[in-house]
């Protein structure tokens with residue numbers, strides 16, 4: 001399983017990646033810190049069946065810690081997007097090619113509203129994370145459009161020949177993106193494009209096809225990052241109204257907790273809702289400031 005971390009520049013994607021993988025890629029409070037994609041391993045947690053079935057852990061495939069099983073997942077951190085990336089703004093959107101095999105996406109946003117559209121730091125609470133979600137999704141759709149629409153005349157010719165069905169022709173273009181013929185078929189039907197000759201498709205038809213294929217083939221959750229900052233509270237509540245898949249998180253807090261747990265200062269398993277300071281451990285004043 002491969003999960004792609006996408007989002008606007010400077011929202012905390014690489015900090016999230018570091019927290020999840022325990023690697024140390026560069027992070028900084030300015031846009032385009034990441035120029036090349038990073039790949040690492042992380043885990044998803046599920047309840048283990050070891051106790052129920054009285055079976056032993058098989059550490060080759062995953063790890064069980066106190067009844068919680070950690071299943072390995074590959075994570076890819078890509079450079080940030082800005083509005084107009086498909087027209088070459090910022091670093092453009094071609095680096096999304098690195099995440100083309102992703103089975104699902106985590107769309108990281110700066111829920112504290114402290115970065116503008118270009119990812120530059122601004123006063124917390126003054127930016128617009130809701131419109132960021134929209135433009136990042138649009139940039140993703142434009143990237144898909146560049147793949148589907150490349151040498152479109154070739155598709156038109158092949159469609160005229162009728163050797164292959166339309167869903168086969170389009171699925172061939174999308175095969176490198178882990179998108180199946182069945183999904184293409186369903187989207188063609190859902191949009192009504194199945195019965196419209198490709199020669200009559202408008203640019204808007206192509207874009208709508210790309211939007212629908214993204215929604216179907218790249219499930220996404222929104223990670224509302226920087227939730228440790230007060231300005232994030234109202235933003236997260238507002239996003240939840242129309243995007244219930246949003247999950248509040250603080251990549252920086254997660255990093256700190258993991259490091260402290262490694263140093264045996266805390267009882268904390270990655271993904272726990274809370275943590276405990278181990279008895280007998282004395283923390284410094286700075287460490288005592290809980291995230």
Ligand SMILES: Nc1nc2c(ncn2[C@@H]2O[C@H](COP(=O)(O)OP(=O)(O)OP(=O)(O)O)[C@@H](O)[C@H]2O)c(=O)[nH]1
Pocket residue numbers: 008009010011012013014015016026027028029030031032033034035078079080081225226227228229249250251252253
């Ligand atoms: N308060 C707070 N700051 C965070 C959090 N996560 C990241 N940051 C800060 O946000 C800034 C940007 O972090 P990065 O991880 O470099 O962001 P990015 O999205 O990878 O940025 P690009 O690679 O430039 O697109 C850094 O100063 C981080 O310390 C968080 O959970 N809370």
Ligand SMILES: [Mg+2]
Pocket residue numbers: 013014015026027033034078079080
């Ligand atoms: Mg980065």
